[in-house]
Amino acid sequence: MKLSPLRIGDLVAPVPIIQGGMGVGVSLSQLSSAVANAGGVGIISGVQIGFREPDFETNNNEANVRGLKKEIKKARELSPKGILGVNLLVAINNYKDMVKAAVEEKIDIIISGAGLPTELPELIKGSQTKIAPIVSSGKAASVITKVWKRKYNYLPDMVIVEGPEAGGHLGFSMEELQSKNKPDLPQIVKEVIEALKAFQDRGQRAIPVIAAGGIYDGLDIAKYLKIGASGVQMATRFAATEECDADIKYKQAYVNAKKEDIVLVKSPVGMPGRAIRNEFIKKLELDNIPITKCYGCLRPCDPLKSPYCISTALINAVKGKLENGLIFVGENAHKLKKIVPVKELMEELVEETVKAL
Template sequence: MSLPSLKIGELIAKVPIIQGGMGVGVSLSRLASAVANHGGIGVISGVQIGYSEPDFSTNPDQANLRALTKQIRKAKDLSPSGIIGVNLLAAINNYEDMVKTAVKENIDVIVTGAGLPKNLPGLVEDAKTKLAPIVSSGKAASLICKLWDKRYNRVPDIVIVEGPLAGGHLGFKKQQLNSPDCSTLEKLIPETQEALHPFAKKYERTIPVVAAGGIFNGQDIAKFLKMGAQGVQMGTRFVTTEECDVHENFKKAYINSREQDIQLVDSPVGMPGRAISNNFTKQIETKRIPVSKCNNCLKPCDPSTNIYCISEALIKSCQGNTTDGLIFSGTNAYRTNKLTSVKDLMTSLVQEAELAY
């Protein structure tokens, strides 16, 4: 049976897969455009996207804005008819300017997590850009809808529900993640749909729900579609593609990892993260790595007390230093075992999902 398309207003993705936004420098224009060209929604990560700009160390805000513009234009040139999104953390200090730049470049979708995007509709105004907040509970989805409804007479165009098995920053406390009572994605999907129902009814529209976190194969995709999700978001599987923008050493770290290598780490921004164990993760367990140069990138970050600079750690791994950098990953990174193309991956995922669906 054919998979249903993912509809976000007038935008229609033939394949109901959103490629997760992965920073720093993991998902840029090359990966996003490849996913979009094969029917999914490709997403550029805007997190410290200007790391390779010549003035990044002296003028990071402008470097990030310039790089975001470049990457969106490249992606649209490479996929003129595909759906391209950008992932922007609500916790970044230049969030408003990054959102406005993305809208100016006619980005199709803004995916946003790591905090409540309270003012996002006001930044987008009347643009056609679709808004996709990431939530980790029905309560958070309801809160965003209440805020947007009251302030802007608007609700999200789509909601991404990210469960505890995701990579990168997680919307759960560390003790929750280590607890057997932690809400699973299977529980969070219906909970979020119920929370969204009154707002969908009020605005006489569908608010699609997308399942994210730990989704690895076509069987997983089919399971959540049968549960009522309109699509899935996947990050880990796209890291080990030829088109992924990150250094080859980063991809090899995924392929060579073992299940016991995937661990929770403390992030300087107060949210736990999931990463592949290496020399860096071992260091931060026992000592503080002083911040030599702060780019003032995240709102809740204090360089004078934080155990390390997450920006520097992520940039190192992105550029190939997978010994001394932080390698964010999903729970299932160890299950990747080879490099493949986006085309072959998407074809395989769809075939597996259709058989199970």
């Protein structure tokens, strides 16, 4: 038995696994190209991607556009035939410029969350680039699809459903995440599939629905394929790979994390997030960490009220300066035991999934 490929319009990924975008700098050209070469969909995170550019602090927007273009070019050189995408947060201040830069570089897919990407179809007009919103409910899937259909006569090429077990910023309130009856990803996936049927019943093409958040192994993948998902998005597993673009100390933090180390944190952008409770988080629990430099990168962030600068914290982490860094992780990171090559991980996941199906 073989797994059914993931079809996104005319794009066909032999393995129905999308590697989640991890920023700042955790999933760049090296990781995304390795996943694409192994038959999955490799994703570059566009968040503050220009952090290595010399003018990053003084010319943030342009440094990020330049950084994004460089990483897409590099990834394409490393994976000429693989499927490559970028993850761009709707909340970034230069969202339109970043989308246009990705389209200019002929990226295959743009995935967008942290807000609803209502104008995205307009920004990719005339290109072959596919677009996929990230949603956390059937209602959100219905809203964005209706808006795109009404304003642009465009349906999503794919919809990613992110549940409460994901790493990084989460599309749920802190109360929902801490509740005993917290949102259930299989249930949300079913609701999204149901919500999208209304659009497909009008003779439109099928919209692939992708389950994301806390998916760890082949058993998990099989569970979502059985309920009608076309594939899954996984990030945490790919952070602990040889090709992951982060510093080795960052990867090791994932492998060393125990279950009790994984906690919910408040982000300066007003959304809760999931991270490893390290020295940085412990400092935050005592007091705010003053912001000495604001990049003006995220719309909802106010440097005068923010407990810390999320850009600085994420850049420190990816560079291995963990005592001053924020390490976002998925709920199941504590299960990781070692750092492996992407090819080996993909083969293991496919084998487990086939067995579970």
